[in-house]
C-alpha cells in the first residue's frame with residue numbers, strides 16, 4: 092500500500108524536462124513489445140536495471156540497442172510514445188518534454204521523417220483523449236553519428252518546428268559521451284540556435300570533457316543535461332561554473348541514472364547538492380525511467396530524503412522548473428495557475 096509520503100510525491104504537480112523516449116519504456120510496454128517479436132529472444136532483464144543494480148556506462152548503452160530492436164516500426168513508436176505519455180501523466184507530470192533520436196529502419200520502411208511524425212501523432216492522440224499533460228518534443232542528435240547527420244537532424248527539427256504549431260520546441264544532444272567531439276557538431280548546433288530551436292545539451296556527463304564543455308557553453312545552450320563534472324571539486328573548473336552561472340543555464344539532474352550508471356558514487360555525493368546550494372536552477376528529471384526502473388515522483392522523494400528538503404522546498408523545486416521549460420510564456424502562466432489550484436490538495 093502507498094504510504095502518505097508516496098501519495099504526496101505522486102500528487103505533487105511535476106515538470107519533466109529530460110526524458111529519452113526509448114529509455115522511458117515501462118516493463119508493461121516492454122512485455123507487449125516482446126510478445127510482438129518473440130523471435131528476437133529478448134528477456135525483460137536485458138532492458139532495465141533493477142533496484143540496487145549498477146552498470147558501466149558502456150553496458151547501459153548496450154541496453155538501448157536492445158530496446159531499439161524491439162521498437163523499430165511506426166506501430167511500435169506510436170504505442171511506446173502514447174504509453175510513455177500516459178505513464179508520466181499518471182505519475183502527476185503536468186508538462187513533459189520528450190526527446191528522441193529519429194531513426195531509419197530498413198526492415199520496416201521507417202524513415203526519420205516518419206519517426207518524428209509518429210511521435211507527434213502520439214502527442215496529439217493523448218491530447219485528444221484528454222490526458223492531463225502538456226507535451227512538447229525535442230529532436231535528438233546522437234553525437235556518435237557525426238557532423239553530417241547532426242546537420243540533417245537540425246534541418247528535420249527546423250521543418251517540424253515550423254509545421255507542428257509549436258510541438259517541436261528544440262534540440263537535444265545526447266549519445267555515448269565517450270564517442271565523438273562536440274566541436275564537430277558546433278555548426279549544426281549554431282544553426283539550430285539561429286533558427287529558434289532551443290538547445291538542451293548533455294554536458295560533462297563523464298570526466299575530462301573540459302575543453303568540449305567550454306566550447307559548447309559558449310553557444311550558450313538553453314539547458315544542460317547532467318553537467319556531472321563541471322564543478323572544480325570533481326575535476327571541472329571555476330570558469331565552467333562561472334559560464335553556467337552567468338548565463339543562468341538550468342541543469343537537468345537525474346539522480347538514479349547517474350548512480351546506476353556509476354558516474355556518481357552514491358546519492359549523497361550527487362552534484363544536485365552543489366548546484367542547489369548555490370541557488371542555481373536545478374531540475375529533477377528521470378533521464379530513462381524504464382531503463383533505470385524509476386519515475387519522477389521517486390526522484391523527487393529521493394532528492395528530498397538525501398538532501399533533507401522540506402515539503403515546501405520540494406514544492407518550490409517543482410514550481411521553479413516551470414520557468415525552465417522551452418514552451419512560451421503563455422504555457423508557463425497556465426502551468427503556474429494549475430500549480431496554485433493543486434497546492435491545497437497536496438498540502439491537505
Ligand SMILES: CC(C)=CCNc1ncnc2c1ncn2[C@@H]1O[C@H](COP(=O)(O)O)[C@@H](O)[C@H]1O
Nearest residue numbers: 111112113114148151152155191192265266352
Ligand atoms: C548510459 C547511461 C548512464 C545513460 C544515461 N545517460 C545518457 N547519456 C547520453 N545519452 C543518453 C542517455 N540516456 C539515453 N541517451 C540517448 O537516448 C537514446 C535512447 O532514446 P531514443 O532512442 O533517442 O528515444 C540512446 O540511444 C542515447 O542516444
Ligand SMILES: [Zn+2]
Nearest residue numbers: 111265316378
Ligand atoms: Zn539523458
